[in-house]
Amino acid sequence: MSGSEACAEGALSAGCGFLAAYPLVPALEILKRFAARFHDFGAVYIQMEDEIAALAAVLGAAWTGRKAMTVTSGPGFSLMMEHVGLGVMLETPCVIVDVQRWGPSEGIPNKPGQGDMMQARWGSHGDYEIIALAPNSPQEMFDLTVKAFNLSEEYRTPVMIMTDESVAHMKEKMTIPPTADIKLKRRKYYQGPKNKYLPFNWGKDFVPEMVDVGQGYKFHVTGLTHNQKGYPVINAETQELNVHSILNKIRLHSDRIAEFDEKDTQDADVVVVSYGITSRDAAKAVEKAKAQGKRVGTFRLITVWPFPEKRIAELAKTAKAFVVPEMNYGQIFYEIERCARGKADTHFVFHERSRDNGVARILEAIDRAFKESRAS
Amino acid sequence: MNTLESMTKQDGHPIEPLLRMDRIPHIWCPGCGIGTTLNAFVAAVNKLDVDRDKLCVVSGIGCTGRVAGYIKLDSFHVLHGRAIPFATGIKLSHPELNVVVFSGDGDLVSIGGNHFLHAARRNINLTVILVNNFIYAMTGGQVAPTTPVTAYTTTSPFGNFEPPSNIPQLAEAAGAVYVARWTALHIRRLTKSIVEAFRKPGFAVVEVVSPCSMYYSRLNRMGEGIDMMKFYHKNSVIKHGEPTENLDIKFQKQIIVGKFVDRERPAILGSSGGPDAEAEP
Amino acid sequence: MSLVRTPYDIKKIKVPRGEVHIVKERCKGCGFCIEYCPNGVLALSDEYNEKGYHPPKVVSPEKCLSCALCEVLCPDFAIWITLQGEVEAKIGG
Numbered sequence: 209m210s211g212s213e214a215c216a217e218g219a220l221s222a223g224c225g226f227l228a229a230y231p232l233v234p235a236l237e238i239l240k241r242f243a244a245r246f247h248d249f250g251a252v253y254i255q256m257e258d259e260i261a262a263l264a265a266v267l268g269a270a271w272t273g274r275k276a277m278t279v280t281s282g283p284g285f286s287l288m289m290e291h292v293g294l295g296v297m298l299e300t301p302c303v304i305v306d307v308q309r310w311g312p313s314e315g316i317p318n319k320p321g322q323g324d325m326m327q328a329r330w331g332s333h334g335d336y337e338i339i340a341l342a343p344n345s346p347q348e349m350f351d352l353t354v355k356a357f358n359l360s361e362e363y364r365t366p367v368m369i370m371t372d373e374s375v376a377h378m379k380e381k382m383t384i385p386p387t388a389d390i391k392l393k394r395r396k397y398y399q400g401p402k403n404k405y406l407p408f409n410w411g412k413d414f415v416p417e418m419v420d421v422g423q424g425y426k427f428h429v430t431g432l433t434h435n436q437k438g439y440p441v442i443n444a445e446t447q448e449l450n451v452h453s454i455l456n457k458i459r460l461h462s463d464r465i466a467e468f469d470e471k472d473t474q475d476a477d478v479v480v481v482s483y484g485i486t487s488r489d490a491a492k493a494v495e496k497a498k499a500q501g502k503r504v505g506t507f508r509l510i511t512v513w514p515f516p517e518k519r520i521a522e523l524a525k526t527a528k529a530f531v532v533p534e535m536n537y538g539q540i541f542y543e544i545e546r547c548a549r550g551k552a553d554t555h556f557v558f559h560e561r562s563r564d565n566g567v568a569r570i571l572e573a574i575d576r577a578f579k580e581s582r583a584s
Numbered sequence: 585m586n587t588l589e590s591m592t593k594q595d596g597h598p599i600e601p602l603l604r605m606d607r608i609p610h611i612w613c614p615g616c617g618i619g620t621t622l623n624a625f626v627a628a629v630n631k632l633d634v635d636r637d638k639l640c641v642v643s644g645i646g647c648t649g650r651v652a653g654y655i656k657l658d659s660f661h662v663l664h665g666r667a668i669p670f671a672t673g674i675k676l677s678h679p680e681l682n683v684v685v686f687s688g689d690g691d692l693v694s695i696g697g698n699h700f701l702h703a704a705r706r707n708i709n710l711t712v713i714l715v716n717n718f719i720y721a722m723t724g725g726q727v728a729p730t731t732p733v734t735a736y737t738t739t740s741p742f743g744n745f746e747p748p749s750n751i752p753q754l755a756e757a758a759g760a761v762y763v764a765r766w767t768a769l770h771i772r773r774l775t776k777s778i779v780e781a782f783r784k785p786g787f788a789v790v791e792v793v794s795p796c797s798m799y800y801s802r803l804n805r806m807g808e809g810i811d812m813m814k815f816y817h818k819n820s821v822i823k824h825g826e827p828t829e830n831l832d833i834k835f836q837k838q839i840i841v842g843k844f845v846d847r848e849r850p851a852i853l854g855s856s857g858g859p860d861a862e863a864e865p
Numbered sequence: 866m867s868l869v870r871t872p873y874d875i876k877k878i879k880v881p882r883g884e885v886h887i888v889k890e891r892c893k894g895c896g897f898c899i900e901y902c903p904n905g906v907l908a909l910s911d912e913y914n915e916k917g918y919h920p921p922k923v924v925s926p927e928k929c930l931s932c933a934l935c936e937v938l939c940p941d942f943a944i945w946i947t948l949q950g951e952v953e954a955k956i957g958g
Contacts (some may be wrong), residue, residue, distance in 0.1 A: 226677050252676050257702040261669035264662070264699075268642070268673025271660070272681070276673070294663050421658045421674060422681045424637035428604070428653055430661035439607060440653060440661070597888075597945045598936070612940060614893035614918065619940025627937060769901075771937045797895075809940075810896040 209382055211375040212237035214346040215279075215305060218353030220245055221390050224303075225274035226252045228265035233317035234373040235279045235307040259284035263291035263304065270300045273420035275357050277303040282311045282324055285331070292366060293332035294431045296454055299408065299416060301360035301367075301395055303353070308372040308535075320372035320561065322484055322535035326542075328368045329513045335451055337458035339465055340368040340513040342483040343375055347382040352510070358393040359465065363457060364415055370512060372535065374485045374561065402426070407438040410449070414457035462514035469508040470519075472498075476505030478577045479523055480531045480570065481544055483509035486559050490533055493570035504574060512540060517547045524548035529577040533557035533570045553581045599626045602636075604656050611650060615809020617768030617794030618648055621715055622655070624771050624792075625686070628778035639682045642671040644691035646722045647796075648715040651686045665696030668703045671710055676852075682711075682782070689716040689730040693749055697729075704758035707786045707851040713778065714789060716751065717796035718833075725799030732835035736803045753828035755789045756845045762788035763845035765831065767816040768795060770841060777843060786851050793820075793839055806836075869956050879951035883931030885923045891943035894918030898935035898944050904928040907935065 209217070216238045219227070227242050229235070239255070246253040252269070256262040262278045269276040280288065285306045295302055310316040311323045324331075328340040339359050343352040352369060360367040398405050398417035405425045408416045416436075419425045432440035433447045458465065473479050478497075482490040487508045497504045507523070509516070520543075524530070529552055532541040538556050545554040557573040559566045599622070612618050629639065636657060643652035645664035652659035662670045671683045685692070692700050692714050703710060719737055720726040727737040727744050730751065734743040755763045762784040766774040774792060781788035795801060795812035806812055816839065824842040831840050872878070885906065892914055899907045899921050906929045910922035921944065923929075929946065936945040 226673070228673060254672075254676060256669060256672075257698055260666065261672070261699055261702070264666040264669035265673030265676070267662075268660075268670040268675075269677040270673075272674055272678040274677045276677075290663055291666070298660075420678075421640050422638050422678055426636075426656050426658055428659045428661070430653060431663060432661065439604075597886075597942045599942050603942065609891050609941065614940075615895040615897075616940050619942065620897070620938055623937045623939070623942070769938075771934070775937075808895070810900055813897060813900070 209346050210237060210377055210379045211343070211346040211349040211371065212307070212377065213241045214349040214382060215353050215369070215371070215376070216241035216245065217384060218350035219277050219303070219357070220249050220251065221350070221384070221387070222354040222357035223275050223392055224251060224277050224357065225249075226266065226269035226276040227278065228254050228256050228262045228269070228276070229279045230256055230259045230262050230284055232259070232281045232284045234309055234376055235281050235305065237376065238279045238305065238307070259287040260291065263288040263295070266302050267291060267295055267298065267300050270302045271421050275301070275361070277305065279305040279307070281307050281309050281317070282321070283314065285324055285327065289331040292338070293334060293336065295366040296332070296336040296338070297431045298429050299364045299454065301364050303356045303360055303367050303369065305369040305371065307376045308370065318373060320374040320485060320535060322370075322372060322486065323539070325370060325512060325534075325536065325539040328370055335455060337455050338368060338513050339363070339365060339458065339511065340370050342370050342509055342512045344484050344487045344508070345375065345382070346378065346380045349375060350382060350384060354390060354392070358391070361393045361395045362415070363461065363465075364395055364418060365457065370484070372485055406436045408434065408436045408453070410436065410453040414453050414460065458514055463518070465511060466514050466516040467510040468516050468519065469510060471506045473505035473507055473523055473527070475503060475526070477503045477528045478531055478574055479505045479507050479527045480533070480574065481507045481509065481520070481540075482533050483512055483540065485561070486533050486535060489559065489561065489565045489567050490570055492565070492567045493574060496567070496571055497574045502574065502578060509540070515543050515547070520544055520547040521549065524552040527552050529553040529555060529581040531555045531557060531570065531573045531577050533559040533566065533573070535559050535561070553577065599623060602626045602629065602656050604654055607654055610654055612647060613798045615795060615797035616647070617717070617792070617809065618651065618715055620768045620771060621713065621774070621792045621794060622651055624774040625713060625778055627775045628782065631775070631779050632782055634682060634782075638680060639684065640674065641684050641686050642667045642674070643685070644687040644696060646688040646691045646720065647717070648686065648688035649691055649722070665691055665694070666699065667691065668696060668699040668710070668712070672703060672708055675708055675710060684782075685710055685712045687714065689714060689718065689751070690720045690728045693751055693754065694729045700754070701758040704755055704760040704787045707759055707761060707849050709785050709851065710787055711778070711782045712787070712789045714751065714791045715794045716791050717794045717800055719796055719800040721796050721799050725803060732833055735800070735835050737799070738803065748833070750828065750832050751789070751791050752831045752844050756828045759787065759849055760789050760845060761786035761847050761849050763828070764789075764843040765791040765793065765841050767793040767820055767839065767841060769813050769816045770820070780843070784846070786849060793833070793841070867956070871956060875954055878954040880954045881931040881951050882927075882949045883929040883933070883946040884949045885926065885929055885935075886945050886947065887920060887923075888943045889914045889920040891941045892918055892920035893941050894920070895940060897938040897940070901934050901938055903932060903934065904930060
């Protein structure tokens with residue numbers, strides 16, 4: 209199964225009841241699969257007139273209780289940014305899949321890229337936190353899509369799946385677990401008297417309870433800065449309360465949300481940090497480096513946002529250098545540099561897969577890291 | 585509407601059960617027609633005897649967009665121009681809900697123009713109440729695509745030089761099945777139109793020409809809200825079924841109101857289409 | 866001599882009467898109700914409300930027909946009518 213097909217299947221297995229999208233290379237195959245399968249699941253599928261309308265429809269659908277998703281690539285991702293902000297402010301669970309391609313602007317539609325990683329975090333205006341996952345295989349496309357829906361329901365927030373054209377198009381053997389083994393989460397529903405419902409009752413964990421439209425709660429929600437009742441209130445106190453709540457909702461739980469996979473990092477001199485398709489080539493390079501007797505570890509980001517700041521900061525104390533290959537000109541690299549705080553060197557590798565899968569470049573960077581830093 | 589039907593001994597304004605009284609008084613200016621349009625909408629809801637729990641309102645940004653915040657139903661105040669796709673998402677997911685889009689001319693026909701056209705094309709069952717005050721009022725009175733030529737606004741201080749949209753013509757061309765236009769003064773007919781639009785399956789648009797006392801009428805020396813209402817009284821003419829290409833509103837000239845389009849058109853097949861969905865006529 | 870003939874069924878016609886309720890603090894002085902009352906029941910008052918507007922006052926309460934045009938036209942929901950029963954119709958009344 210291809211990564212795209214696995215993503216569509218993952219969505220349907222997670223209970224996705226609504227997909228609105230605008231066709232964009234290289235995200236088309238997800239739409240194709242979903243369009244062929246959705247009515248077996250009682251879901252709704254619609255192609256909207258543009259990506260802006262797609263994410264708007266997804267947010268509307270999410271408020272009716274359906275798990276909703278949209279799929280796009282770089283240019284569409286840019287268009288959706290205003291609605292990402294609305295999704296965060298309305299605290300709406302939804303999943304946005306970005307199958308990245310070479311940018312900026314139209315770029316090369318059918319080459320893989322990782323150039324939207326910072327945009328996932330900072331793309332919309334204002335202050336907010338977001339959850340973004342980075343699958344590296346069709347199996348992960350399935351698993352992480354299910355996980356994305358679970359995270360979006362658990363934290364009542366939009367969740368992004370930052371994949372790329374190669375993971376989307378590659379075909380690999382994978383296992384779809386039996387339905388009973390797929391654990392699903394559902395949003396926290398309010399159970400109290402209808403006239404006392406607060407759409408944004410930010411409690412200690414900052415995850416408010418939600419209701420569905422049409423159940424008689426007569427709630428109001430707005431993208432303007434609002435109080436717990438959902439009414440727009442224009443003053444500094446409400447702004448602080450509102451924004452701090454949506455920030456803390458993710459920040460307080462970032463240790464639980466952030467997922468990564470590290471190997472041999474305990475006593476590594478050089479740690480190669482990567483995500484997505486790059487992690488495969490990084491793993492190959494690290495194997496080769498280990499064969500040369502070097503102490504190298506791998507750190508694969510499964511959750512890119514919230515970024516695992518604590519772990520990188522810890523590793524910076526023991527490792528001498530980080531090598532960060534990315535299919536862009538430096539994005540998550542700067543996060544690692546920031547978290548390392550000068551305690552370890554950081555080396556960026558422009559990872560480009562059309563020649564020898566880029567493994568040689570990563571190996572070269574590992575060598576450079578050993579030479580330039582105080583590694584033995 | 586026969587007001588005698590709804591007259592009972594009341595302790596408050598009849599609209600109050602459907603209003604978020606904890607947010608009254610509202611922010612609209614003296615002489616603004618939006619409050620009046622809201623009155624007509626609530627009168628229509630009362631007449632329709634529809635399940636209030638299953639009725640939701642989606643508004644965009646702007647003066648009219650604030651309606652969502654004052655009406656006591658499930659209501660959403662979303663992004664500028666994007667009320668219609670948001671409402672589409674709700675309607676497709678939960679077709680038994682009645683979804684009303686209540687927004688302004690700038691919101692629905694300028695930035696939201698694309699979505700307006702496509703929702704009409706799809707003939708999705710939404711009721712759109714479009715309050716047209718010919719200006720972007722909330723942001724301070726800028727020129728809008730509906731502003732008549734030569735009118736003054738804050739961003740057309742020498743007179744608007746762009747030809748404006750003709751909303752009924754747009755709606756009809758795009759595929760709306762019900763298109764009507766009234767002014768805020770034609771309150772009873774407006775209520776009846778909203779009732780018809782609501783009952784009509786498919787994309788129904790009711791345009792409400794409304795006074796904007798603080799900007800449109802002030803900047804164009806047309807007096808206040810009351811003077812604009814008097815103008816509508818004298819210069820509006822009811823012509824049901826008039827071809828929509830004749831419905832341009834020229835600056836300070838006659839306004840043609842009435843019901844212009846009431847037709848049948850194929851609609852979006854169910855909420856998910858698919859091989860078992862039945863074709864609509 | 867009156868030029869208006871008394872209709873034969875005048876005893877059967879009942880004219881509704883309404884009582885005007887005004888929430889002065891909500892009024893923004895737009896004047897819609899005063900202008901469009903068909904019977905001239907309302908007029909602008911000289912008093913000020915808290916916001917500085919002149920709310921309407923009822924000058925001819927006996928003429929209110931309970932048509933409720935003021936009620937539906939008021940943008941601020943500040944005026945409404947309650948039906949007070951009916952009276953017999955008379956010419957010029």
